[in-house]
Amino acid sequence: MVDGATQGGAPADRPRTMYQKVAADLRQAITEGGYGSGGRLPAEGDLAQRYGVSRGTIRQALSVLRTDGLVTSRRGTRRVVLGTERVQSFGELLSFTRWARSIGEKPGGRVVGLTRRPADETERDQLRLVAGAFVYRVLRIRTLSGRPAMVERTVYPEHIGALIARLKPDAVSHTVRLEEQGVMIADAQHTVDLVRADADDARLLGCRPGDALLRERRRSTDPAGAPIEWSDDRYLPGTVAFTVHNSAASGSLARRRGTPPPPNN
Amino acid sequence: MVDGATQGGAPADRPRTMYQKVAADLRQAITEGGYGSGGRLPAEGDLAQRYGVSRGTIRQALSVLRTDGLVTSRRGTRRVVLGTERVQSFGELLSFTRWARSIGEKPGGRVVGLTRRPADETERDQLRLVAGAFVYRVLRIRTLSGRPAMVERTVYPEHIGALIARLKPDAVSHTVRLEEQGVMIADAQHTVDLVRADADDARLLGCRPGDALLRERRRSTDPAGAPIEWSDDRYLPGTVAFTVHNSAASGSLARRRGTPPPPNN
DNA sequence: AAGTGGTCTAGACCACGAT
DNA sequence: TCGTGGTCTAGACCACTTG
Numbered sequence A, B: 001m002v003d004g005a006t007q008g009g010a011p012a013d014r015p016r017t018m019y020q021k022v023a024a025d026l027r028q029a030i031t032e033g034g035y036g037s038g039g040r041l042p043a044e045g046d047l048a049q050r051y052g053v054s055r056g057t058i059r060q061a062l063s064v065l066r067t068d069g070l071v072t073s074r075r076g077t078r079r080v081v082l083g084t085e086r087v088q089s090f091g092e093l094l095s096f097t098r099w100a101r102s103i104g105e106k107p108g109g110r111v112v113g114l115t116r117r118p119a120d121e122t123e124r125d126q127l128r129l130v131a132g133a134f135v136y137r138v139l140r141i142r143t144l145s146g147r148p149a150m151v152e153r154t155v156y157p158e159h160i161g162a163l164i165a166r167l168k169p170d171a172v173s174h175t176v177r178l179e180e181q182g183v184m185i186a187d188a189q190h191t192v193d194l195v196r197a198d199a200d201d202a203r204l205l206g207c208r209p210g211d212a213l214l215r216e217r218r219r220s221t222d223p224a225g226a227p228i229e230w231s232d233d234r235y236l237p238g239t240v241a242f243t244v245h246n247s248a249a250s251g252s253l254a255r256r257r258g259t260p261p262p263p264n265n
Numbered sequence C: 001a002a003g004t005g006g007t008c009t010a011g012a013c014c015a016c017g018a019t
Numbered sequence D: 001t002c003g004t005g006g007t008c009t010a011g012a013c014c015a016c017t018t019g
Helices: A018-031 A044-051 A055-067 A090-094 A096-102 A121-127 A158-165 A174-180 A199-205 B018-031 B044-051 B055-067 B090-094 B096-102 B121-127 B158-165 B174-180 B199-205
Strands: A107-118 A134-144 A147-157 A187-196 A212-221 A227-235 A240-247 A250-257 B107-118 B134-144 B147-157 B187-196 B212-221 B227-235 B240-247 B250-257
Touching (some): A018 A044, A044 A055, A090 A096, A107 A158, A121 A147, A121 A227, A147 A199, A158 A174, A187 B212, A240 B240, B018 B055, B044 B055, B096 B107, B147 B158, B158 B174
Antiparallel strands (some): A107 A134, A187 A212, A212 A227, A240 A250, A240 B187, B147 B227, B187 B212, B212 B227, B240 B250
16 A cells, blocks of 8 residues: 655654654664665565565665655665754754754743734634633743744644643743643644844844844644644844755755755755 | 655656656645645545555655645544645756746846866865875856846856856856766765855855855755756845755755745645 | 554656666 | 555454543
8 A cells, every 4th residue: 555745743753653663773774874875775566575574564664754854766776865863853843942953952942922812814823722712821032052043933722731830931942831731733834034123123133223134933743733832933143944855746844053054965 | 655755857848758647646735725724635545546556655645745844644544734835846946047037037147257277175075085186176256137137156066067168158047057077966065054155255145245145055965966066046135945854854945035925836 | 541643664657867 | 677665445343532
């Protein structure tokens, strides 16, 4: 049977299925340079024999690596190693806290404003709410090793916001707290552009109004497709860069340290 | 048998295989609102029967839609429509010209500088060249309906650059010209961040040195994994935004009109 | 308990690249 | 021509969600 982009559990989890085990194994071999950059992988049939699974399972594993941009694939020739870079997990992308830790910085956060009120039309549209529904709006300053890095404005539907409202103002990771209460994020849509700091941004980030900021707007949904949050995050210049790999039918986004050396693979 | 992220020909092409036909069919039904936003798709088995194919082929088709962020998928329940937005093609992302046309603007371009010289270390690293190899560097201003929008600095390995060097300075699309000569781009790695305009940027874009620009750096490779170009594109504020959908194991990047209304799905 | 999608098998044939 | 990955089939069993 066929499969597709294989949702598979978060790559952060321990591999549970055969194709995840194979993928993890091959990923390690690749990132450790076992095949070299530009090197060729064994044929699918060989891998199937080596791991004692069907060719289909091997293809499922390889599709994961292809989506991550680690290998090519084309008819007629063996797969080629495209890059040997570590791939960022979905969790690191969604959580400022996890991202900060993954790059060796100490994350901080403080809620500056929290209100509950009826959703306006844009919010109803984004969160798929009916007229009259309430939302929570959270304004929050995020720091890296004590220095202001980002201003976050997040809108939650009422049942999620109620959980957020109970957290301490300086709770480090709202995302992790939500996970602990069983709120899972399965999909996210991101928009990255450049925006001018308004008065609030300037005050909280310590810049001047009108200064340019890198903005990421994000809409996240749970496994059932129900909106969980709608956020507008504004980063000081030099704080982050966003990277994406894509091919004819794939791609993924990663958040990286600001103005990093040119991507190396 | 299993399959994966299904490289399938460019979605721009006419569907050639069964799963592409099914995917195109379902995509149209979804974007036309046939299932509604948040609606549920028929079961895989039902679709298999309706199209007269195996369940595996249906799953392959659905994996395409899942990668595009159009539908969810989880065990136990039918797939749910996540969004009904048009998905941008790989070609529109890679080619400024095609993108501009897709949003109804008239694209323009003019080569301002073209040099051939030995690659420096960074260029050798990016383009996977050996010491002593030559590269072409192209500096180019891009316009939307006559107004400057972006400055493009692209480095090509010698065999590709030689083709570019033969084009007229105001050739509209280098990407399309390369395609006509059989140069195909199969994968690309993007990095998006914020950068200050240098003297060249300011002169060509008509802004002041030090002004903030949205930068996209890109490394593209052919189907065999060989680097084709390494580019540094700098957009005037408000010109573009980049969007990405991702989930546990997928994602894709799209270029949009600058500071658009909040993403609608 | 029934319905549904996720994983896996064991084949088949085809399209393409390299030799 | 031969090896390789791409497409497709027809099953099987399992994990999960929902009533």
